[in-house]
Amino acid sequence: MPEQAGETTLDTFDGLIDWSRLNDWMTTKTLPGSGPATGVRKLSGGLQNAIFLIERGSDRMVLRRPSRNGKPKGNETMLREARILTALEGSTVPHPQLYAACDDESIIGAAFYLMAPLEGIAKSGALEGDYATDPTWRRAMGEELVTAAVAMASLDYEAAGLGDLGKPDNWHARQVERWRSQLEGYATAMPAYNPNDLPHFAEIGRWLSDNIPTDQRIGIVHGDFQFPNVMFSLKAPKISGVLDWELASLGDPLLDLGWVLSSWWEEGDPEGKGPMVQPWDGFLSRADLIDLYGALSGRDMACIPWYFALACYKLSCLLEGTTAAWKAGKVPDKVGESVHAYASWLTAKARQVIAY
Incomplete structure (x- = not known):
């Protein structure tokens, strides 16, 4: 009442x-x-x-x-x-x-x-305001995402009092085992789930283990940096604020850029996924995003395929938690099938990335 x-x-x-x-x-x-x-x-x-x-x-x-x-x-x-x-x-x-x-x-x-409330929109699907009608505003969305990612990466987490936010030691080498064990854990909790139903996962994990970057940094990683968690102002083509920090931790901040790249869309991507927002014309290419990040951060971007593939690997594993629940009868068929299809798209995209 x-x-x-x-x-x-x-x-x-x-x-x-x-x-x-x-x-x-x-x-x-x-x-x-x-x-x-x-x-x-x-x-x-x-x-x-x-x-x-x-x-x-x-x-x-x-x-x-x-x-x-x-x-x-x-x-x-x-x-x-x-x-x-x-x-x-x-x-x-x-x-x-x-x-x-x-x-x-x-x-x-x-x-x-x-x-404080933020002005603007944070969503997937149909864009609103000038983002829906002006390609230059859509181009700015990509530029703003990269600028915000670089700002997060440049934060002195020790000075900010966040030195205990995660476990930075050996972070890069631990990633494959961390997410492989989680995927296999779903089957332990819900035996109807078979981790082998996620295509290419083991292959991607082997490639990640064999190609760990030598240029390793540790900083704040948002953990789910993509359109629905970023508020874009409707008054000007800029970010009002980044939301949903519940997954933030310490790691290599390039993973946030990898997350953006995994949510992006381009001709030649595997079948089964379209743009996260519409319309899509006017958006920067993935190559443009990578070049801009390098220009703003001064970081060598030759290692970005590793972070792109890791983002796909990690997110596909997280999504398969819903797939496992679906196999156990805890999630409706429509939801389970859709989520598993997206996880499979991610591993297919990662396979494309590591092939170059």
């Missing part, structure tokens, strides 16, 4: 927000607006998070908390994201401003944080 928030009755979204406790907590923090919340709207945000746009008079904030059926460590993830946003303050990485975080689960039943 909705609860009373001041003079306005607001939806609790079946208990995801306790307005009485949240309003009391907000009065103890330096936040936009004053008094109790006056409005709320649930935003789209995937399966793991529940995201709300909260109004306090004329001011607005975004509240992020774990969803009701999210991962077991959802509270830790929320606080980790908040910590990363705090560390990004003052950097050149476009990101939403963090207002406050709460680790007291008694307030709304989970850890949460409040951040």
